[in-house]
Amino acid sequence: WKNEGDNNLSPTYNSTYTHGRYVKIGCIVKFQFTVSLTGISGGSSSQMLIMNALPFTAKSYTTNSNGGANITYQSSIGTDAKYGMVLGSSTSLRFYSATNTPSYSNMLQSTSWIQAYGQYETDS
Numbered sequence: 001w002k003n004e005g006d007n008n009l010s011p012t013y014n015s016t017y018t019h020g021r022y023v024k025i026g027c028i029v030k031f032q033f034t035v036s037l038t039g040i041s042g043g044s045s046s047q048m049l050i051m052n053a054l055p056f057t058a059k060s061y062t063t064n065s066n067g068g069a070n071i072t073y074q075s076s077i078g079t080d081a082k083y084g085m086v087l088g089s090s091t092s093l094r095f096y097s098a099t100n101t102p103s104y105s106n107m108l109q110s111t112s113w114i115q116a117y118g119q120y121e122t123d124s
């Protein structure tokens with residue numbers, strides 16, 4: 001996790017429960033992940049929450065989005081995240097709580113837990 005725009009977000013992960021998997025079939029990447037925190041600092045009410053380091057760079061689109069994620073479970077989240085959007089030409093997943101309503105990094109708490117699955121398209 002990180003703030004979009006700065007590197008101030010500093011999460012501590014529960015290694016027992018934090019994991020992710022993906023499979024790439026042609027140019028489609030399907031993924032799932034669980035993130036469990038044991039600590040957090042540096043959250044911001046003006047910086048969007050993003051998950052960086054997706055395994056492949058997303059294909060570029062003029063609409064700037066190229067896939068996304070459905071959040072299947074979450075707990076200890078200040079404002080529920082509903083979905084994630086993979087930005088074109090990036091390896092990042094942005095989180096939203098409603099249509100055009102970003103989730104900010106200060107929604108995370110020291111015991112936050114999020115599970116999600118999704119897919120996106122790559123150039124190759």
